Amino acid sequence: MINIIDLTLFHTVKTKKSKQYIRYYIHMPSQINIRFHEGLNEFLQPVQRKTNFNFELKKARSIKDLIESIGVPHTEVDLIFVNGKSVDFNYRVQDGDRISVYPIIESLDISPLNHCQPAALGESRFVLDVHLGRLAAYLRMLGFNTLYRNDYDDPELANISADEHRILLTCDRKLLMRKQVNYGYYVRARQPQQQILEILARFDLYHKQKPFTLCMSCNGKTQPVKKQEIESRLLPKTQKYYDKFYQCESCGKIYWQGSHYLKMQEMINKIKVTAG
């Protein structure tokens, strides 16, 4: 069967033996020209970055499928222009298309266009893959509802994200390419302290922090607790230097604003000032 996007040439020749005319096809590869912008370049091969490049189409496919076959998860893409016209993920790619692909760009007023990403969620809640345990604890420390277990598998993570409208955070682009994932983000930083800053910036969470409202261990709600009620469980230095405590309603763990928390706040405040 002839691929509908192939440029097919018909040639007619006369064979010597039969002296009959036969007709055969020459399949010319179909090509598109594509360019990825801004942070999407991080997903490309070095030679493909920040430049237009040709890509051979071997079969008819949607633009979402094409973009992911080049290595960019659909969760990272917000705007696509084909021959200057805004299209959505369902667009069927045609031979000769010139394509530009953009990530979410907050600063541009581009509302009349076809946005590929769903509208932002009212409350940012997360589910994290098994490699992001420290980031999960940091998000909870700052009061962001975060599901994390070190034994979630990929289908479970994708289903939780879809069913509960949670943003799936991962360093695994294949996980983000699962079709049921609508809300997802590829975490670039590798150090947990850098990762938390990246997430605060990406989802504009600097002013939405509610520290010590969630348990870092189990994501349960915490409540202020009187020092005398839990004093027997504290180490001598903690007893001596701290007076304000919180306790998890689910697992009973106790929290206070120790040096670890204060260091993180200092770091966040620095970034906040730099970011304006």
Ligand SMILES: [Zn+2]
């Ligand atoms: Zn807890």
